[in-house]
Amino acid sequence: MEWNAISTTAEVVGAGAVVVSLLYAAYQIKQNTIASKTATHQQWVNAQGNANRAFIDDPEISEVFARANESFESLTEAEKIRLQFVFWMQLNLWNFARNCHGRNLMDQEVCAESIRGYEIYLQSNPAARGMWKICGPVYGDDFRRYVDGIVSQAEQAETS
Numbered sequence: 001m002e003w004n005a006i007s008t009t010a011e012v013v014g015a016g017a018v019v020v021s022l023l024y025a026a027y028q029i030k031q032n033t034i035a036s037k038t039a040t041h042q043q044w045v046n047a048q049g050n051a052n053r054a055f056i057d058d059p060e061i062s063e064v065f066a067r068a069n070e071s072f073e074s075l076t077e078a079e080k081i082r083l084q085f086v087f088w089m090q091l092n093l094w095n096f097a098r099n100c101h102g103r104n105l106m107d108q109e110v111c112a113e114s115i116r117g118y119e120i121y122l123q124s125n126p127a128a129r130g131m132w133k134i135c136g137p138v139y140g141d142d143f144r145r146y147v148d149g150i151v152s153q154a155e156q157a158e159t160s
Helices: 003-057 059-070 077-103 108-124 126-138 141-159
Strands: none
Touching (some): 003 059, 003 077, 059 077, 108 126, 108 141
């Protein structure tokens, strides 16, 4: 056998090995991306569950929230402060879901559903809108404009 033929065969085998290696690396990256998105989603679900526990475990918070929906101004400063911490958790999770959606860090459909849930929650709860007015200034411009738009629409719908 000639050295040229051996060299050509070795190059073809080497190129094939490179292609197989690249395909395997692409497969591994895809699997890692899926695992990473799943882990991010699970962390978000756990955090959302913990944030919801404030309403589940403490009936007083639920009562304060119900009163706030009737008349936010009727709350004492202490009650507003308690709700403020509960809502910061919720708003942080909403902002996180939007960031994950924009950066494709979680499943896009799951993110969109979660974001829509927060929008509906804000639209249907005057207390949540009242808390936004207290908590909102700490967030970035993009999130503030987005939430302010939802609050504005909800308030317009209530007055019409």
